[in-house]
Amino acid sequence: MNGRLIVFEGVEGCGKTTQLQRSQEWLQSLFVAKSLSGSLVTTREPGGTQLGLGLRELLLNAEVRNGGADATKEEMKFSQPGPLTELLLYAADRAQHVEEVLKPQLAAGAIILCDRYTNSTIAYQGYGRGFSLDLIDQLNFIATGGLESDLTLWLDVDVEVGLERTKTRGVVDRIEQAGLEFHERVQQGYTQLAKAQPQQIVRIDANLSAAAVQEQIQQILVQRLTEWGLG
Ligand SMILES: Nc1ncnc2c1ncn2[C@@H]1O[C@H](COP(=O)(O)OP(=O)(O)O)[C@@H](O)[C@H]1O
Numbered sequence: 667m668n669g670r671l672i673v674f675e676g677v678e679g680c681g682k683t684t685q686l687q688r689s690q691e692w693l694q695s696l697f698v699a700k701s702l703s704g705s706l707v708t709t710r711e712p713g714g715t716q717l718g719l720g721l722r723e724l725l726l727n728a729e730v731r732n733g734g735a736d737a738t739k740e741e742m743k744f745s746q747p748g749p750l751t752e753l754l755l756y757a758a759d760r761a762q763h764v765e766e767v768l769k770p771q772l773a774a775g776a777i778i779l780c781d782r783y784t785n786s787t788i789a790y791q792g793y794g795r796g797f798s799l800d801l802i803d804q805l806n807f808i809a810t811g812g813l814e815s816d817l818t819l820w821l822d823v824d825v826e827v828g829l830e831r832t833k834t835r836g837v838v839d840r841i842e843q844a845g846l847e848f849h850e851r852v853q854q855g856y857t858q859l860a861k862a863q864p865q866q867i868v869r870i871d872a873n874l875s876a877a878a879v880q881e882q883i884q885q886i887l888v889q890r891l892t893e894w895g896l897g
């Protein structure tokens with residue numbers, strides 16, 4: 667039996683991690699109520715594998731790695747992955763994740779909830795950093811072997827609202843520290859993607875309360891599960 671890959675996407679603080687967790691709990695109880703036997707897997711990029719955890723650390727925690735706030739500007743500069751290195755590290759993380767987690771779990775019939783996937787690279791490294799979208803499509807294809815999500819939930823939040831939310835988390839990672847204009851370009855990327863692929867990418871209004879966002883997600887999931895014969 668073939669499983670399904672459901673991806674949560676959107677800018678920092680849109681609520682991916684919160685909503686993925688809530689969706690997992692809701693789906694779990696739905697599976698129990700309907701006596702469905704398939705397994706439910708939650709995972710993320712970067713960092714969905716042991717190797718990926720190391721890559722995630724390299725990608726996001728440059729400051730921590732370098733002695734925290736005491737690091738000099740010069741030390742910080744050399745600890746940061748450059749844009750091309752960043753692009754390739756994300757691709758490496760994805761390649762490992764697809765082989766080690768996504769493909770085998772889908773082959774075993776799992777429903778996978780994944781925090782970020784290929785569209786993040788298009789939005790962040792394409793629209794955000796300015797790499798050619800053709801190049802990114804090729805790289806995504808190499809990393810995934812063409813494995814696409816069955817459904818992508820785009821949590822569409824105002825960039826400033828999202829960034830404000832992440833501040834309450836305490837630790838601000840390397841990508842979150844990038845300027846507002848960068849995040850606006852990323853948002854533009856998601857907007858374009860959703861416009862181009864309305865069947866695959868469903869927009870969720872993520873400015874609302876976490877409960878209201880979860881309600882929208884559940885409505886979409888009910889529809890899709892029915893289409894997939896799992897409802
Ligand atoms: N709808 C919401 N309204 C207000 N705060 C939220 C909402 N969803 C999430 N949060 C809070 O905002 C912060 C970022 O949410 P998170 O789920 O970690 O976002 P992401 O994983 O997309 O970066 C967390 O502190 C979370 O508790």
Ligand SMILES: [Mg+2]
Binds near residue numbers: 682683684781
């Ligand atoms: Mg998150």
